[in-house]
Amino acid sequence: MKLHVVLVEPEIPxxxxxxxxxxAATGAKLHLVRPLGFSLEDKYVKRAGLDYWDKxxxxxxxxxxxxxxxxxxxxxxxFFVTTKGKQVYSQDIYxxxxxxxxxxxxxxxxxxxxxxxxxxxxxxxxxxxPHLRSLNLSNSVAIVVYEVLRQGExxxxxxxxxxxxxxx
Numbered sequence: 300m301k302l303h304v305v306l307v308e309p310e311i312p313x314x315x316x317x318x319x320x321x322x323a324a325t326g327a328k329l330h331l332v333r334p335l336g337f338s339l340e341d342k343y344v345k346r347a348g349l350d351y352w353d354k355x356x357x358x359x360x361x362x363x364x365x366x367x368x369x370x371x372x373x374x375x376x377x378f379f380v381t382t383k384g385k386q387v388y389s390q391d392i393y394x395x396x397x398x399x400x401x402x403x404x405x406x407x408x409x410x411x412x413x414x415x416x417x418x419x420x421x422x423x424x425x426x427x428x429p430h431l432r433s434l435n436l437s438n439s440v441a442i443v444v445y446e447v448l449r450q451g452e453x454x455x456x457x458x459x460x461x462x463x464x465x466x467x
Contacts, residue, residue, distance in 0.1 A: 310336030317437035384424030
């Protein structure tokens with residue numbers, strides 16, 4: 300399964316660096332949608348991603364509209380992550396898919412309401428106590444990414460794990 304992580308207007312460089320590291324470790328392609336709240340040259344982005352940037356497949360988009368033109372939700376298996384999601388992220392919804400896009404909004408506001416309304420049937424959420432606003436973005440990405448991969452039986456990661464000697 301090919302996995303795409305889409306960050307719409309991320310604001311915190313450390314979150315994006317951590318997410319880049321998760322994407323590199325899992326083989327997910329990272330899409331960054333402008334405007335970004337930082338420069339990709341920012342030392343915090345680089346430090347959080349450590350030496351994983353050269354192992355990362357990344358694509359930048361000038362706007363969310365341009366991203367949607369390149370990857371129309373009607374033609375792609377796209378899931379919009381929001382605290383208001385209709386489905387729980389862990390439902391069996393990815394296992395039969397060959398390609399999955401998970402779309403996350405900016406740290407302070409999430410995804411735009413008009414997008415959520417338009418694609419309400421494709422929204423997913425991570426369950427949490429109702430009086431809390433949300434989880435940290437990089438934690439949310441990791442939770443969803445590993446569930447998508449789990450439902451795909453970690454097929455892409457099995458090849459990677461064979462390179463490591465796990466004997467003690």
